[in-house]
Amino acid sequence: MALPGTCFEAMSTYFDFDGRVVLVTGGARGIGYSLSEFFSAAGATVAIADADPHALANAASELPDAIPLEIDVSDATAVRAGVVDVLQRVARIDVVVNNAGILRDRVVWKLTDQEWQDVLNVHLNGTFNLTREVVPIMRKQNYGRIINVTSFSGLHGNIGQANYAAAKAGIIGFTRTTAKELARFGITVNAVSPNAETDMVASIPDDKRSELQSQIPVGRFSSPDEVGPGVAFLASEQAAYITGVVLPIDGGLSI
Numbered sequence: 001m002a003l004p005g006t007c008f009e010a011m012s013t014y015f016d017f018d019g020r021v022v023l024v025t026g027g028a029r030g031i032g033y034s035l036s037e038f039f040s041a042a043g044a045t046v047a048i049a050d051a052d053p054h055a056l057a058n059a060a061s062e063l064p065d066a067i068p069l070e071i072d073v074s075d076a077t078a079v080r081a082g083v084v085d086v087l088q089r090v091a092r093i094d095v096v097v098n099n100a101g102i103l104r105d106r107v108v109w110k111l112t113d114q115e116w117q118d119v120l121n122v123h124l125n126g127t128f129n130l131t132r133e134v135v136p137i138m139r140k141q142n143y144g145r146i147i148n149v150t151s152f153s154g155l156h157g158n159i160g161q162a163n164y165a166a167a168k169a170g171i172i173g174f175t176r177t178t179a180k181e182l183a184r185f186g187i188t189v190n191a192v193s194p195n196a197e198t199d200m201v202a203s204i205p206d207d208k209r210s211e212l213q214s215q216i217p218v219g220r221f222s223s224p225d226e227v228g229p230g231v232a233f234l235a236s237e238q239a240a241y242i243t244g245v246v247l248p249i250d251g252g253l254s255i
Contacts (some may be wrong), residue, residue: 018044021095023096047086048066073098100123104163124171131178146189149194153168175190179244190244226249
């Protein structure tokens with residue numbers, strides 16, 4: 001039974017983001033859109049950043065109170081302009097979810113320079129670009145939550161994904177380092193490692209996809225909606241003492 005004056009009273013407010021501003025990259029599709037929808041339902045003002053104008057328009061029509069930002073996160077200048085746009089509209093940014101990503105899968109001896117660089121530019125450089133822009137804002141607020149999306153491949157590697165795995169492993173190192181640098185400013189930095197059913201997962205060849213699914217103890221990929229609660233917890237005020245962690249949301253795949 002919950003007792004008055006205990007942490008149980010706070011449980012009901014974990015997902016209350018009323019008055020908060022949340023920026024989600026890759027926010028128009030898949031996990032990103034699900035997160036945009038989740039935070040919007042929890043009361044946040046959501047800025048949806050995405051490089052796909054059609055997906056962004058669709059997301060904005062579904063979430064009319066959101067701020068749409070057509071941004072390629074690998075472009076530092078575009079990221080800076082997007083952050084300025086959000087500040088001009090709502091004057092603050094409380095939570096950032098670095099979720100934008102692409103795949104260019106190929107075994108390492110067939111990877112082209114462009115395929116290698118494209119994946120690192122979006123995943124790793126994109127995470128750096130946005131984090132660098134929002135840190136001064138969060139420092140002034142003495143408050144911030146940064147959640148970076150990594151993956152099983154970044155933790156364990158995966159055949160045909162040397163570029164993707166390198167980028168996602170880099171995000172883990174980046175997360176842990178920035179968590180140490182920013183903790184004293186009231187800013188936490190964490191990562192999540194999901195394996196949700198998205199367009200990126202659907203693009204994996206059927207035989208490899210079936211092999212991967214067979215390794216998941218719960219026997220399936222998650223829906224994008226199942227990622228939201230874990231991200232929202234790390235983004236909440238109550239998670240102030242959690243920083244530098246990688247939270248697997250993967251049905252036990254990483255056990």
